[in-house]
Amino acid sequence: MNRLLPLLVGAIGVLLLATLMLVILPAWQMRTAQPPEQLPPYTGQQLLGRQQYVANGCVYCHSQQPRSTGQTLFDSASGWGRASTPGDYFYDAPHLLGTMRTGPDLLNIGARMKSRDWHLTHLYQPRSIFDWSIMPSYPYLFEEKDQASPGDVVVRLPAQFQPSGGRVVVARKEVLDLVEYLLSLDRTYPASPEELQKRDRGYDQRPETALAGHAG
Amino acid sequence: MKPNHHATTPRVDDIDPTFEPWEPSRPIPIFLLAVLIALALGGVGMYLSDLAPWADAGASDPVASIPAAPVTQAAPASPDSSTVQNAPVLVHAGRGSVWSCASCHGDQGQGAGSTPRLAGLDETYLAKQLRDFAAETRLNESMHYVARELTDQDIAEVAAYYASLPVPRLVLPQSDADLDRGRMLFEKGDWKRNVPACVSCHGDQGQGVGTSFPPLAAQRPEYLFNQLAAWKGGHRHNSPQSLMDDIASRLSYRDLYAVSNYAASLPGPGADAAH
Numbered sequence: 001m002n003r004l005l006p007l008l009v010g011a012i013g014v015l016l017l018a019t020l021m022l023v024i025l026p027a028w029q030m031r032t033a034q035p036p037e038q039l040p041p042y043t044g045q046q047l048l049g050r051q052q053y054v055a056n057g058c059v060y061c062h063s064q065q066p067r068s069t070g071q072t073l074f075d076s077a078s079g080w081g082r083a084s085t086p087g088d089y090f091y092d093a094p095h096l097l098g099t100m101r102t103g104p105d106l107l108n109i110g111a112r113m114k115s116r117d118w119h120l121t122h123l124y125q126p127r128s129i130f131d132w133s134i135m136p137s138y139p140y141l142f143e144e145k146d147q148a149s150p151g152d153v154v155v156r157l158p159a160q161f162q163p164s165g166g167r168v169v170v171a172r173k174e175v176l177d178l179v180e181y182l183l184s185l186d187r188t189y190p191a192s193p194e195e196l197q198k199r200d201r202g203y204d205q206r207p208e209t210a211l212a213g214h215a216g
Numbered sequence: 217m218k219p220n221h222h223a224t225t226p227r228v229d230d231i232d233p234t235f236e237p238w239e240p241s242r243p244i245p246i247f248l249l250a251v252l253i254a255l256a257l258g259g260v261g262m263y264l265s266d267l268a269p270w271a272d273a274g275a276s277d278p279v280a281s282i283p284a285a286p287v288t289q290a291a292p293a294s295p296d297s298s299t300v301q302n303a304p305v306l307v308h309a310g311r312g313s314v315w316s317c318a319s320c321h322g323d324q325g326q327g328a329g330s331t332p333r334l335a336g337l338d339e340t341y342l343a344k345q346l347r348d349f350a351a352e353t354r355l356n357e358s359m360h361y362v363a364r365e366l367t368d369q370d371i372a373e374v375a376a377y378y379a380s381l382p383v384p385r386l387v388l389p390q391s392d393a394d395l396d397r398g399r400m401l402f403e404k405g406d407w408k409r410n411v412p413a414c415v416s417c418h419g420d421q422g423q424g425v426g427t428s429f430p431p432l433a434a435q436r437p438e439y440l441f442n443q444l445a446a447w448k449g450g451h452r453h454n455s456p457q458s459l460m461d462d463i464a465s466r467l468s469y470r471d472l473y474a475v476s477n478y479a480a481s482l483p484g485p486g487a488d489a490a491h
Contacts, residue, residue, distance in 0.1 A: 002234050029267055069392055073469045077445040079330025079438040082390055112329025112438070115319035117310065118358065130357045158313045158361070188329070190390035 035090035038189035049181025063098035064107040071203035081108030085195035088187040111186040141175035304373040326384040330438040335381035340427035342375035383484030398478025434484030440476035
């Protein structure tokens with residue numbers, strides 16, 4: 001361990017091995033993956049909204065990976081949707097899987113909360129709906145005006161959260177884009193058996209076993 | 217380091233300062249190396265088959281032909297123009313701080329995900345739920361936000377409107393729920409656990425009975441499971457005589473999941489005979 005060249009060669013070799021096993025081979029393995037037919041690519045506005053999601057750090061508290069019923073029924077009972085498959089993230093670059101659930105999973109938020117106005121109220125001030133919420137508010141995504149202009153989207157708020165003096169809160173383009181992105185988060189279409197095969201075996205049965213048990 | 221043949225002891229300035237002369241040389245046993253390499257190759261070999269590219273489609277897949285859950289593809293019935301025109305303002309436009317009902321519950325009251333279908337539910341039942349939301353006897357922050365702003369007249373109008381809507385066909389999500397077990401629970405119950413059949417109160421087709429027993433057929437399965445779990449966990453407690461509290465507490469979550477998905481798959485009343 002006291003000869004520099006073999007040491008460096010060994011270290012670089014380990015790093016190359018890790019890169020090979022963790023990056024190159026998985027990418028090669030997925031090279032023929034096709035997106036699910038029912039999954040449309042993001043529109044331009046949704047992509048801008050996705051950038052807002054990243055910029056505001058939503059991924060630090062919200063995951064986008066519902067767990068399978070093989071592992072727990074909790075995610076299903078919360079209405080978060082079916083377990084995700086690799087194809088669901090086909091257009092997600094970078095992926096926003098997240099690791100924390102300070103707040104609920106959002107992969108299917110567009111399937112269960114389709115109200116743009118609800119999202120605007122909630123983003124402006126989460127405590128206007130959930131008084132126990134610790135989610136930050138995002139007032140800078142909105143602006144206060146003395147009165148709304150034509151075409152402005154006015155945010156619905158309870159009286160105690162309205163600005164004083166009859167002013168209204170109007171959504172800026174950033175939050176409208178963000179809400180468009182949230183509404184596009186819907187991966188409830190059925191996953192094909194090929195996609196289900198790609199899921200981690202740790203908790204899930206192989207699709208043929210799982211389905212065979214319930215064949216009518 | 218070449219030994220100096222002409223000296224009996226090594227001279228200080230010939231010694232490599234990094235060489236420890238007393239360190240015995242210990243080559244790694246060949247056997248140990250062989251074992252390590254064999255293990256590494258064996259490990260790689262175990263996962264070699266995973267490196268095959270995913271072949272999409274082509275091969276006949278016996279699994280693909282078995283539907284995981286009945287998926288009814290809805291061609292959503294466009295609402296009668298008269299029902300839209302006669303709808304209370306709250307339903308499609310909201311008012312003040314209150315979002316429109318349709319923004320979450322759908323233009324035809326069909327619901328979305330864990331947001332329930334309202335179309336075709338009983339008027340008195342809907343009104344009771346709205347009052348319970350307002351009083352927080354039933355807990356849901358978003359519905360409390362809405363219901364606390366509603367007058368009695370608002371509640372009556374909105375409930376009557378949704379009761380008058382036709383029951384839409386739902387697009388159901390995929391699930392791996394045991395529908396056989398769900399059907400058994402739905403039609404016969406589980407008397408080993410003192411659980412009556414759902415049909416005994418909710419109607420033989422799950423269509424709902426009277427004002428207290430809402431329809432289960434063609435209701436969002438995520439919503440049904442969510443509510444059954446809420447009863448089981450004690451979060452929801454506005455069931456008359458604690459009927460649903462007791463029933464849900466006697467079933468496992470797996471059973472609740474099964475019966476929710478089975479009930480949701482049943483067609484609502486008046487479903488097209490052609491399908």
